Each structure stands twice: as C-alpha cells, then as structure tokens.
Amino acid sequence: MKPILHTENLSIAFGGLKAVDAISMSATPHEITTVIGPNGAGKTTLFNLISGALKPGSGKVYLDGKDVTRFGPAQLQHAGLARSFQITNLFFEMTVRENLRLASQILEPISHAVRPLRRTGRAARKVDELIERFDFHDKVHEQVGYLSHGEQRRLEIAMCLACEPKLLMLDEPTQGMSHADTDETEELIKSLTQNVSILLIEHDIGIVMSVSDHVIVMHQGQKIADGTPAEVRANPAVQAAYFGHG
Numbered sequence: 573m574k575p576i577l578h579t580e581n582l583s584i585a586f587g588g589l590k591a592v593d594a595i596s597m598s599a600t601p602h603e604i605t606t607v608i609g610p611n612g613a614g615k616t617t618l619f620n621l622i623s624g625a626l627k628p629g630s631g632k633v634y635l636d637g638k639d640v641t642r643f644g645p646a647q648l649q650h651a652g653l654a655r656s657f658q659i660t661n662l663f664f665e666m667t668v669r670e671n672l673r674l675a676s677q678i679l680e681p682i683s684h685a686v687r688p689l690r691r692t693g694r695a696a697r698k699v700d701e702l703i704e705r706f707d708f709h710d711k712v713h714e715q716v717g718y719l720s721h722g723e724q725r726r727l728e729i730a731m732c733l734a735c736e737p738k739l740l741m742l743d744e745p746t747q748g749m750s751h752a753d754t755d756e757t758e759e760l761i762k763s764l765t766q767n768v769s770i771l772l773i774e775h776d777i778g779i780v781m782s783v784s785d786h787v788i789v790m791h792q793g794q795k796i797a798d799g800t801p802a803e804v805r806a807n808p809a810v811q812a813a814y815f816g817h818g
C-alpha cells in the first residue's frame with residue numbers, strides 16, 4: 573500500500589551532533605507507526621522535521637506522495653498533517669465546545685472567516701461529531717482549565733482531528749495520565765485509525781507493544797530497526813540500545 577508518510581535520508585545536525593542521521597521511514601495508511609528509542613535518540617527532532625518546525629539539512633519528506641520537505645507548519649496542516657503538542661494548543665479559559673469550535677473553523681470557507689460562527693454548517697457538525705466520539709457530553713460547557721489532565725490531553729487530540737488530517741502525530745499522548753486514563757486513551761487511539769493514520773512517539777514499552785502496527789527504533793540519530801512490535805523486540809541491536817541488554 574502507498575505510504576501516507578515517507579521520509580528519505582532525512583538528516584539534521586546541531587553543530588557536530590547528527591541528531592537525525594539519514595532516516596528513511598514510512599507510515600502505512602490507517603496504521604499506528606511508533607517511533608521509539610532511548611533519551612536523546614532523535615525522536616522529537618525527527619517529529620520537528622516532519623511537521624515543518626525544523627528544516628532538514630538534507631533529505632526529503634513526502635506526505636501522501638507529495639514532497640512537503642520545505643513546507644511550514646501551516647502549509648502542512650492544509651496538506652493534511654496534524655500534530656498534538658501536549659495540551660499547549662488549548663485555550664484554558666474557554667469551554668470544551670468553544671475550543672472544538674475554534675479548531676473546526678478551518679473547515680468553513682475562507683469567506684466566512686470574519687463572520688460570526690454559524691450554528692450549522694460543516695464546522696458545527698464537526699464539533700458535534702467530536703463531542704460524541706470523544707465522549708465530552710457532560711463537559712461541553714466546562715472551562716478547559718478545570719478538566720483533568722487526561723481530559724485535556726483527550727481534548728487536544730480531538731482538536732487535532734477537527735481539521736480532518738490524513739496523518740496525526742502524537743508525542744507521548746498518555747504522559748502524566750492515571751492508569752484508567754491511559755487505558756482509555758490507548759483504546760481511543762486505536763479506534764482513530766478508522767479515519768486517520770497515526771505517527772506516535774512513546775516511551776512506555778507496554779503501550780508501544782499494545783497499540784503499534786509498526787515500530788521504528790532510533791538510537792543516536794539513526795534508525796536501528798524497523799518492523800512489527802514482535803520483530804523489533806526480538807532484535808538484538810534494539811535490546812542492546814533500548815532495553816539495556818543484548
């Protein structure tokens with residue numbers, strides 16, 4: 573199947589440090605692809621390169637077959653990429669519904685940008701759909717600052733989906749969550765693949781093994797393994813670099 577995301581020899585160096593070193597990887601549509609690796613392996617830098625926050629020294633990024641290497645974050649959003657920034661995209665003094673409404677506004681024609689928000693139309697329908705999907709019925713009028721951490725993280729993912737992306741990038745979506753919230757979020761993420769492809773960074777190896785279709789392992793800027801969760805777990809280089817034994 574044609575990959576939804578594909579990088580070719582993607583590289584960036586900070587001074588003499590090759591933070592991302594010739595990474596070629598791909599993500600399959602409607603799957604969860606997870607990038608793992610020890611601290612400092614280059615996972616966040618790889619995410620920054622893919623999402624346009626950093627420009628690569630060399631290499632290419634293709635989204636749904638299109639070369640997006642030089643695109644900035646806004647262009648990438650229009651091309652179908654969404655990245656969750658761990659609740660930093662939320663407006664804490666606004667309600668859940670207001671946050672979702674703002675995120676969904678991108679679905680309205682540009683000519684409606686300066687008009688009052690419409691109660692009908694595509695953006696309003698999207699808000700209702702997300703409230704239903706993410707089970708925010710009881711919280712729609714709650715100010716986001718009063719939600720639990722788990723609910724805030726869930727809302728951020730919902731907001732990322734408001735613009736109907738092709739690829740959703742999530743950086744440790746369950747970090748800081750209770751066990752119950754983690755289990756719920758894991759199930760939610762799995763269910764999202766019906767509509768979107770997911771690229772994940774995750775440290776918790778239990779979560780990696782349970783949610784991933786495909787795992788990419790980085791170590792010191794390089795890709796050292798690529799395969800199913802079982803394949804990478806059995807790989808001696810991965811065990812040495814990541815699990816601390818080999």
Ligand SMILES: Nc1ncnc2c1ncn2[C@@H]1O[C@H](COP(=O)(O)OP(=O)(O)OP(=O)(O)O)[C@@H](O)[C@H]1O
Nearest residue numbers: 586589590591609610611612613614615616617618
């Ligand atoms: N802007 C920068 N300037 C200089 N060095 C940087 C910069 N960003 C990252 N690095 C370095 O690049 C390497 C990779 O960092 P990165 O944050 O991508 O790793 P990571 O795998 O995401 O780590 P962690 O799991 O700890 O978040 C590290 O050695 C880091 O110190």
